[in-house]
């Protein structure tokens with residue numbers, strides 16, 4: 229089985245804050261991590277390989293620094309790492325990202341492609357299904373369990389709002405995974421040593437035969453016009469006085485609003 | 489478009505560095521330089537005291553805008569029940585269509601003609617309805633084929649869908665196929681007065697910042713919206729509209745749903761449908777505190793919500809969790825007790841009509857979004873509130 233796991237390096241958003249006066253991000257010392265959902269995708273890839281044999285390739289599109297995310301994935305046990313990097317990729321939205329990833333995946337070759345459910349910086353959850361569309365293969369989103377996988381066929385559980393669906397698909401297929409799927413393993417010492425020395429394969433736009441007008445900002449239908457801090461309500465009422473006075477004031481307001 | 493720094497003007501003051509949300513400005517030879525990770529968000533344009541940062545248009549910026557007209561809402565159903573978010577989107581779609589002087593259409597796969605008529609009463613002028621057995625259960629490929637085909641045939645300018653497991657799964661395929669821009673989880677949708685483009689506002693970085701997204705050249709402009717974020721429009725029993733039947737003859741699907749397992753608890757359903765929610769955080773200190781909230785909820789006929797901190801502590805099950813990784817709720821009244829108001833919590837409840845915050849720390853961020861704030865100890869305030877509400881209701 230040829231398995232490709234798409235991973236993204238993201239800032240640890242739990243630590244990102246905005247300065248409301250200047251509208252700028254406070255990101256001093258915010259660490260870069262592998263998108264948490266993608267670590268579950270890596271684990272799933274490793275488990276599939278353990279069951280069916282084959283090879284796990286981790287793939288990321290990003291700036292040269294993203295190499296550290298790939299090395300971390302290698303230390304967990306991935307066999308090979310590919311860094312898609314080119315200035316032409318700058319400014320990609322999900323459409324252009326998915327197009328580029330699909331081109332690279334075609335170039336490398338895969339039976340199963342794994343993505344995280346979403347990346348915590350953009351939170352779009354679009355890149356996985358869009359990549360499948362560009363590859364013209366089926367996808368199943370929000371996988372919480374892999375029931376069965378064999379040559380040419382896979383059965384998985386897809387999380388829904390009201391429970392889950394058991395879904396069967398032919399291969400090749402793209403899956404996006406949720407946290408419940410598994411517990412990602414820690415890198416082993418041996419893995420860490422190997423990852424340090426491993427060679428990372430680099431691919432450029434020309435290597436994957438991508439069409440220039442579909443790449444980066446130029447290939448992106450969406451554009452970010454501006455960013456700003458979440459708004460603060462200004463018409464709020466803070467009640468004063470003793471506890472009882474505050475409670476009375478609140479009840480009076482709620483009655484006035486016909487809420488009680 | 490490109491963003492550039494004029495090296496002659498740059499004094500190396502570094503004031504632009506912090507303005508970049510993507511860490512794309514670095515110092516090189518004591519001058520600022522924009523790296524390839526730049527997302528062209530323009531945040532840095534006005535921060536330079538020397539005016540050294542500027543944008544230049546490229547030939548490709550002046551692309552012709554594609555054509556299209558009408559606002560479409562993808563109305564989702566499961567087991568023949570139309571999802572609430574569809575009615576909310578019809579409300580939002582109506583507002584956009586009025587501004588554009590155009591019509592609102594709904595697209596419904598599965599369900600019955602009676603359901604299609606219901607969509608008209610909720611604001612649709614027209615419903616494209618496919619009632620075929622083949623699309624009764626959700627399957628990505630047939631849904632994507634059918635919707636892409638309709639969009640190509642009728643060319644709407646805007647397509648909205650719910651950010652649900654279904655919408656978030658197959659709508660991206662449609663966008664990829666049509667080369668359309670798609671913006672996920674929008675919290676506000678407006679029409680730009682001048683360009684008539686759709687202004688799509690959404691949270692990013694876990695809700696720590698908001699971004700306005702545009703699709704300047706391509707049509708349709710596509711967006712998903714989480715349930716309970718937009719308000720329903722007016723229900724009008726007498727509203728008339730047109731139902732256009734859609735046929736599917738050749739559906740291709742390489743995936744098949746073998747079985748559907750329901751695991752819903754009444755609680756999680758209640759939470760999203762609730763008019764009033766009493767929600768507790770770490771400040772409740774444990775089960776004893778939650779008991780007080782339970783009593784308040786009972787007096788109000790409310791459902792019980794929680795912050796992730798309270799869930800992580802094991803004081804209340806996960807299905808009560810409100811926020812980014814829990815439920816999005818939008819009740820008439822949301823009473824937050826001992827919740828600090830972290831962005832990840834706030835994104836899940838900020839569309840509530842009235843937010844009451846009870847917190848002993850006057851600096852807690854929850855007060856920034858509250859309608860009514862009480863600074864105080866919940867162990868004192870909540871029981872008193874329960875008692876007085878019972879009195880007011882004559883219980």
Ligand SMILES: Cc1cc2nc3c(=O)[nH]c(=O)nc-3n(C[C@H](O)[C@H](O)[C@H](O)COP(=O)(O)OP(=O)(O)OC[C@H]3O[C@@H](n4cnc5c(N)ncnc54)[C@H](O)[C@@H]3O)c2cc1C
Nearest residue numbers: 769770771795796797811812813814826827828833848866
């Ligand atoms: C990726 C990610 C996803 C997340 N998703 C969610 C999510 O979906 N939902 C969510 O809620 N959180 C989420 N979080 C966590 C979030 O960042 C906060 O940590 C969490 O919301 C804090 O919960 P809290 O307000 O109950 O606790 P705290 O922040 O500890 O606040 C407790 C509050 O109680 C007040 N208090 C204490 N004692 C009393 C008293 N006796 N009377 C009155 N007030 C009192 C304190 O002043 C304080 O403001 C997420 C975090 C991450 C990183």
Ligand SMILES: Nc1ncnc2c1ncn2[C@@H]1O[C@H](COP(=O)(O)O)[C@@H](O)[C@H]1O
Nearest residue numbers: 234235289343344346347352353354355
């Ligand atoms: N630049 C990228 N390189 C590799 N994989 C990516 C990239 N961006 C997104 N992905 C994959 O797509 C998933 C969803 O991302 P998103 O649509 O941005 O929320 C992630 O969990 C990754 O698996």
